[in-house]
Amino acid sequence: MSQNDKNMLKWNQIFQKILDSAARYLMMGFVVLFLFGIILLITGKDPIQSYKDILTSTLGSQYGFSEVIVTMTPMLITALAVALPTRIGLINIGGEGQLYMGALLATWGALTFETLPVWALVPLMGLLGIIGGALWAFIPGILKSLGLVNETIATLLLNLVAPSIVAYFVFGFWHSPMDTNKTPNFVDAAQLPTFFNSRIDLSFFIALVLLAIFWYLMKYTRWGLEMRAIGGNPQAAKRNGLPINKYWVIVLCIGGAIAGLAGAAQVSGFYGVLLVNFSRSLGYMGFLISWLSFGDPIGIFITSFVVSVIITGGNMLQLTIGIPYAVINILLALTLFVVLAKPTFLKRITI
């Protein structure tokens, strides 16, 4: 076969793949819209109008679009925090806890070094967030490498601990009687710069860079290869002389560091204050997104985008047609449900 033919074949395959995934996503989208339409009809609303509202409020206006980006930013990062350990066969459900610990340390930085200028304070908070998340992930990592506890269970259980630690610090040390469940507001220097006259902040670009690095690392470096080898068959990798215990600990720590960075970005960029329950399941959302997209960077981007459109557009429905908040939750749950119910729709997309 000539080189040319090979190229043709390759392009054909890629084209076929794109067509396939487009068909799959469209199909799933259609099923979801149909099912949710029935629910809307039952509650007495006009489904067509609702969908139009969702689209115009998110993709149809500059502000709406920027809000979609704002919503998807933390999900991108937390999804990455799950996708990376998945490559070496580790299941990190601990994104939520690592997020909280990152936010906790970043908050400590923001409240302690209030007088620093923005170019010093923001990177410091980012660094503290990374440390917080990494330390929190180190616990299950070391337990796993010692062969004591499965990392799935350990990360999941640590999720329950982290918010309590945050609550302890907020109520114990950073609390005034004027506030309920949050710290004092951060100084301006502790807040991430925003862009485009919207709430899109620096963390969105950090998320994109991280995704790109992740993709590059996996595809073109030795580490990526080794990690995939361990993920594919740890025993074989071990016999080939790969230090799999070391890899487990380090990769889980990096995953935790990424989630911790998301936490720091949330308190520094989005909130500008630490709320005790600020996350609203961002860590779990990241886990779902990573799973739905099989850890594929482009898949992560698309899935978080779709989820964010549903969340922001769904909230808009409350205002435009006055459906209760609970119904919007149903839409999101339906989306995930349809995707789960038909796994064959989503064959593995290799990068």
Added chain:
Amino acid sequence: MKSKIFYTFLAVLMVAALLLSACGTTDEEQTTEEPVVEVSETDAPVVEEPVTEEPAAEEPATEEPATDGPCLIIGALYGGPINDAGYNQAMHDSVMAIQENIDCVEIIEAENVPEEAGATSTMENMIQQGAGMIFATAFNHQYPALTLSQQYPDVIFEHAGGWEMSGNFANFFGEPPDTWYVMGVAAGLMTETNKLGFVAAFPLGWTNTFINAYTLGAQSVNPDVETIVAFTFGWGDSAQEADATNSLINQGVDVITMHVDSPATVLSTAESRGAYSIGFQSLAAQEFAPEYWISGIGFTLGDTLTWLASNVIDDSWEPIFLRCGIADGCMAMGPFGPNVPQDVQDQVLEALAAIESGDTVVFTGPVVDQDGNIVVAEGEVLTPDLMSSVDWFVQGVTGSPQ
């Protein structure tokens, strides 16, 4: 593959959780007609089924360039579900009263709005829908609303219970402390074990004030009374609330009250254990304690909000720090329960009359805290602006105010 099964199982669990959390369906809410979407004006009016609560408010969809459009669009946001029989329902009812009183206003609402920066986009969307006035009713909506008020100087913002003020940002609230004193009188008369239980969300300045007023009221008729406080650290954590209620009753408490968003859990738990209860936030709470209900207090801010809205409509709105008590109709006391003897009812009403006439002022010095320090000196009175930052409990309260 094992991990795959794991993943699937977990994912299904999470979806189930999402679905479950969506289960508490809200009753149909009549809010707005046609959304004023900038891009496309739809021709057909949106399906708007005749509504359960107020058919009178039905108005033609404003699809044409509105000559008879709404005179004011009001955006209202709540931190929790509006059918919680508690704070959010009380606020929702108060906001809907505007619609009843002023025909030409249009109200758009959002419930379960996240706190702090999470609320910004909801308010922003309301403003883009044409809202000229925003009621931000959750405690932690104050700062996002304040930030937006600087961006939109033409929109009037009213926050429930806050303290920040600016040219187009002000706040309103009822004055619960006085009514808590009256409730304390009722509790002090009804208790047999001399132990009162108070389930509270956070050690917040206002909450501490309520607990203090309640205890002082109880002590005024029953000097031996003790109030035990249990914090849940969440405005809407039902499991914690049930736990706290049960453990209070296990400690011998026989009258329970609360300061959380929804009184439903605490009241029904107390009812099932046969403990008396006192409601707060919304008078709708009584249904959860048909037998052991003593009485309750609720926010009835409908007239106040109507007045504020009418001021906005005729351009006479001024930023004022608005607080109004039971004498002004901003708070109301619920009916007595079936087990409350007549003489108790009389004494409670007497205490209420004394509050309304000003004969009783709750925090008149000397007030002594748990450690015996004098926190309000002889001849002085605790002023409302200090009540929001109270970090002490009066003598007779068991629990930590921080």
